[in-house]
Amino acid sequence: MAKYDETSIKILEGLEAVRKRPGMYIGSTDKRGMHHLVWEIVDNAIDEVINGYGNHIKVIINKDGSVTVADNGRGVPIGMHESGKSTPEVIYTILHAGGKFSEAGYKVSGGLHGVGASVVNALSKEMQVVIYRDGLISSIEFCDGGKVKSPLKTVGKSNKTGTIVKFLPDPEIFKNCNFSFTTISERMQENAFLQKNLTVEVIDEADKKEVKYHYDNGLISFVEYMNEDKETLHKVINFSNVKSKIEVDIAMQYTNSYNESILSFVNNVKTSDGGTHEVGFKTGITKAFNDYAKNNNLFKSKDGTLDGADVREGLSAVISLKIPEELLQFEGQTKGKLGTPEARSVTESITYESLKFFLEENKEVALTILDKAMKSKVAREAARKAREDARNGKNKSKIEKNLSGKLAPAQSKNPKINELFLVEGNSAGGSAKGGRDRKFQAILPLRGKVINGEKASMDDLMKNEEINTIIHTVGAGVGQSFDAADSNYDKVIIMTDADVDGAHIQVLLLTFFYRYMRGLIEAGKLYIAMPPLYKLEAGKKRFYAYTDEELNELKRENPGKVSIQRYKGLGEMNPEQLWETTMNPDTRSLIRVNINDASLAEKRVSVLMGDKVEPRKDWINENVEFTMEDDYRA
Ligand code: 28F
Numbered sequence: 001m002a003k004y005d006e007t008s009i010k011i012l013e014g015l016e017a018v019r020k021r022p023g024m025y026i027g028s029t030d031k032r033g034m035h036h037l038v039w040e041i042v043d044n045a046i047d048e049v050i051n052g053y054g055n056h057i058k059v060i061i062n063k064d065g066s067v068t069v070a071d072n073g074r075g076v077p078i079g080m081h082e083s084g085k086s087t088p089e090v091i092y093t094i095l096h097a098g099g100k101f102s103e104a105g106y107k108v109s110g111g112l113h114g115v116g117a118s119v120v121n122a123l124s125k126e127m128q129v130v131i132y133r134d135g136l137i138s139s140i141e142f143c144d145g146g147k148v149k150s151p152l153k154t155v156g157k158s159n160k161t162g163t164i165v166k167f168l169p170d171p172e173i174f175k176n177c178n179f180s181f182t183t184i185s186e187r188m189q190e191n192a193f194l195q196k197n198l199t200v201e202v203i204d205e206a207d208k209k210e211v212k213y214h215y216d217n218g219l220i221s222f223v224e225y226m227n228e229d230k231e232t233l234h235k236v237i238n239f240s241n242v243k244s245k246i247e248v249d250i251a252m253q254y255t256n257s258y259n260e261s262i263l264s265f266v267n268n269v270k271t272s273d274g275g276t277h278e279v280g281f282k283t284g285i286t287k288a289f290n291d292y293a294k295n296n297n298l299f300k301s302k303d304g305t306l307d308g309a310d311v312r313e314g315l316s317a318v319i320s321l322k323i324p325e326e327l328l329q330f331e332g333q334t335k336g337k338l339g340t341p342e343a344r345s346v347t348e349s350i351t352y353e354s355l356k357f358f359l360e361e362n363k364e365v366a367l368t369i370l371d372k373a374m375k376s377k378v379a380r381e382a383a384r385k386a387r388e389d390a391r392n393g394k395n396k397s398k399i400e401k402n403l404s405g406k407l408a409p410a411q412s413k414n415p416k417i418n419e420l421f422l423v424e425g426n427s428a429g430g431s432a433k434g435g436r437d438r439k440f441q442a443i444l445p446l447r448g449k450v451i452n453g454e455k456a457s458m459d460d461l462m463k464n465e466e467i468n469t470i471i472h473t474v475g476a477g478v479g480q481s482f483d484a485a486d487s488n489y490d491k492v493i494i495m496t497d498a499d500v501d502g503a504h505i506q507v508l509l510l511t512f513f514y515r516y517m518r519g520l521i522e523a524g525k526l527y528i529a530m531p532p533l534y535k536l537e538a539g540k541k542r543f544y545a546y547t548d549e550e551l552n553e554l555k556r557e558n559p560g561k562v563s564i565q566r567y568k569g570l571g572e573m574n575p576e577q578l579w580e581t582t583m584n585p586d587t588r589s590l591i592r593v594n595i596n597d598a599s600l601a602e603k604r605v606s607v608l609m610g611d612k613v614e615p616r617k618d619w620i621n622e623n624v625e626f627t628m629e630d631d632y633r634a
Contacts, residue, residue: 015095015122015146022173025119034174035183037120041069041165043269044117046191048073049198050268054162058201059188061179066126066168075133075161078152086152088129088140092121093148117165121146123173130155130164145170181209189213193222194268194320219251219318226263226316230255233314233372234365239354243346245324250281250351252317254369258376259515260312264319266328266338275331275338277321277347284351286311292359293370306373309480313376321347407473408433408443413488420473420489421529421583422446424496424505427571432495434575436583442489444473446505467512478516484523492520493590495529495582497569510593527590531573531582535565544581546589 022029026036038059045057054073061067081090095118121127126149127142137156141149169177181204188200192213199214215221220236233254240249264271264278271277286308293299293306321343329339359366410418420442423429429445436443446466471478476486494509496502506528513526520526532544534551538558545551555562567573573581582588 015093015118018095018119018122019145019173022123026123029173029175031177031180034169034177035179037123037167037169038067038069038179038184039187040120041067041117041167042188042191045069045071045073045163046195046198046268048163049195055197056199056201057188057191058203059184060203061181061184061205062166063205064168065178066166067179068164068166070162070164072160072162075131076129076163078131078133078136078138086140088131088138088152089148092117092127092129092140092142093146094118095122118146120165120167123170124167125170127165127167130166132158132160132162132164135159181207185211185213189225190222190270191268193218193225193318194265219249219320222263222318223251223253223316226261226318227253227255230257230316232256233368234362237355237358237365239350239358241350241354243350244342245327246340246343246346247322248277248347248350249320249322250317250354252285252315254314254372255316256372257314260309260315262312262315262317262319264321264338266321266323266343268320271330271336271338273332273334273337276340276342276344277319277338280344280347280349281317281319281351282308282312284348285315285355287348288352288355288359289370289373291356292366296366298370298374306370306377307380309380310373310376314372319347406444406469408436408438410440410442411438412440414440415488416490418442418489419491419493420444421493421495422470422509423570424502425569425571428495428497428569428578431570431573431575431578432583435577435579437579441583442473444469470512471517474517474520476517476520482517482519484517484519484525487520487523487525489525491525491527491590493527493529495531495570498531498533499568502569513593521593524592524594526593528593529582530589530591531567531570531578533567535567535577536562537564538562 018025022033026033026040042057042059045054048054048071049057054071056072058070059067060070076091077087079087081087083090085093095116121142122145124142124146125144127146129140131138135157136154137158138152139150139155140152143149181202185202188202189211192198192200193215196216196218199212201210201212203210217224220238223236233256236251236253238249238251240247242248262274262278262281264274264281266275266277286306289311290306293304299305321338323340323343327340327342329341331337331339412418417440419440421432421436421444423432423443423445425445425447429443432443432445473488474492475488476483492513494506496505513521517526530546532546533548534545536543536545536551536554536558538560541558543554543558545554551564565572570578570582580587
């Protein structure tokens with residue numbers, strides 16, 4: 001490795017630019033953007049570990065809203081830079097001082113992140129960096145978006161090495177945000193899965209919560225974790241190999257569920273949109289299983305083949321590649337898709353060869369998986385036929401009759417403005433029909449509990465009346481044929497009671513949308529309505545509170561005699577009240593359902609929907625927030 005060179009730091013732009021347009025650097029200034037600050041700092045610590053320095057990373061959410069990240073790597077160099085400033089000052093105040101990760105001979109990690117620590121500083125009210133290195137403890141402090149408050153100075157002596165960064169996001173930039181222990185610990189756990197020697201700790205000082213992750217079995221543990229609440233068909237299959245300088249490590253396991261869940265990483269950075277490595281993996285497993293089936297006469301007809309989708313039913317897999325910098329290529333707007341062409345052929349051949357060998361050695365496992373794949377093939381062919389029948393007008397009148405009884409359609413036929421409310425229960429449906437603006441709002445009351453999306457197969461789902469009605473009302477197809485552009489509605493809004501049952505129905509519906517109409521979520525068209533929890537009347541004035549805090553505030557603002565009603569269900573509101581509080585675009589709040597992390601959503605969905613009761617109970621009590629990230633006021 002080349003010696004790092006402090007002159008290699010490039011000085012490109014001032015921190016002002018970052019403060020002017022934060023979105024350009026961290027995506028957004030909501031909760032997600034604020035967490036991005038943590039990832040930037042954590043990624044630097046991870047890089048140090050990937051390079052073989054240090055094995056422990058700690059993240060602390062402090063009581064004052066700041067975050068501390070610490071590693072036990074080499075410590076940021078503390079010498080002087082040619083500019084007359086200390087190296088840490090340069091690194092933390094000059095944008096793209098990330099010469100660090102390339103010219104400095106410091107091996108690149110992901111190549112995806114790395115807009116760097118200076119961006120975090122630019123967007124922080126306070127930042128402190130403490131460095132353990134060269135027998136010294138050195139500290140530098142910044143404030144107000146990267147102004148030096150106290151230059152680098154020695155504050156003590158120590159034989160330890162490492163870097164500690166503490167920062168407080170600027171409240172003027174991140175409004176009403178706070179750090180989430182769950183979000184941070186989930187991401188850190190992922191890091192621990194990918195880096196066998198790493199121990200991570202996450203501590204929430206405010207809520208007194210603490211977790212520690214360390215996995216000796218890496219990807220195997222990752223897949224076991226993904227399938228924790230599912231019924232698995234065999235032990236995790238794990239293989240790895242290196243070809244053309246590309247290192248491939250894969251773990252995979254089938255469950256009795258109907259869903260596939262493939263996660264991929266390149267140099268420890270998640271490739272959310274897949275890319276050439278995923279394509280190669282899929283081709284590799286399809287070939288390996290087809291070969292095996294053919295060679296063992298498992299096909300009924302001579303020209304039988306299994307589709308990729310059949311071979312992936314019930315599959316959970318993690319693909320991790322290490323690619324040298326010169327071969328790295330990312331695509332897509334968020335650079336979450338691997339473009340490197342070699343990654344495709346390398347992953348395909350490693351997968352094919354390793355799996356072929358495995359199947360030959362493990363006949364029982366091979367037959368179990370193939371039996372499932374064959375069943376999938378039969379079911380999918382049946383579903384395809386049913387869809388074709390529907391397209392050709394068969395059964396059409398039946399569907400329309402079904403719809404006409406339940407759906408209260410909007411007068412407008414404009415998919416750019418129309419809204420569809422999915423309403424729990426018939427009585428609430430009645431209020432919603434009475435209260436809505438019929439010009440653009442349609443109401444679909446749902447009876448009973450919607451079918452469980454995790455356990456049901458596509459076939460079962462299509463037979464369920466509630467689900468069928470939703471599919472036909474939205475009118476944009478389902479599963480692989482779903483296209484959000486065909487949706488009859490700009491917003492599909494789930495409206496349930498604000499109680500545990502309501503939360504459960506929400507989750508069932510979310511599961512269904514997540515599995516079978518994911519495009520609707522990705523297009524930002526799925527919402528959750530927020531009915532008020534309380535009505536407070538003071539004299540002639542009437543107020544609504546959506547949280548307990550709001551209620552307390554209202555009580556403070558209206559001293560004296562007040563009457564408070566707690567709404568147990570939507571049905572308790574009359575149509576006018578429901579309109580005013582929950583449906584009127586001028587006064588309501590909606591939560592936009594936002595799945596930014598399929599793996600975690602997947603995990604949550606299976607915790608909730610899987611066979612085991614305990615995790616489900618805990619989840620409902622703790623996480624009514626689910627995958628809803630931003631509070632979107634429409
Ligand atoms: C809590 C966050 O940021 N850890 C880091 C290092 C180590 C080196 C380094 C970082 C040198 C010249 C830029 C040390 N010794 N944790 C962290 N640990 N950065 S950030 O180098 C930065 C470059 O320009 C390091 C030798 N080489 C590199």
